[in-house]
Amino acid sequence: MDEELHERVREAIKSIPEGSVATYGDIADLTKAPSPRLVGKVLAEDGHDLPWHRVLRANGTPAPHLAGEQLARLRAEGVLADGDKVDLRRHRWADVVPEEEPGLF
Secondary structure, eight states: OOHHHHHHHHHHHHHSOTTOBEEHHHHHHHHTOSOHHHHHHHHHHHOTTSOGGGEEOTTSOOOGGGHHHHHHHHHHTTOOEETTEEOHHHHBOGGGSOTTOGGGO
């Protein structure tokens, strides 16, 4: 991965506002990354100083090994989950919602 793409992914994650979430795919689309997995790789290798807890899987769930801490951090920001699933229609970051899907909110 080139350094420019790495920094675009980091900047996009930094930009997710408190109380909002995005999916790995949202960040990949926004930054033109080739796949959501690359976003996960950036977070795993260089995400300690980012609001990593605001990035979820496509179905609105956290990574299983991080679920407890991730959901606790999101609750502290006002993002509520139904069990372990966040309602993306309610909490998804508006800047990453495609124009052709305005009904998400």
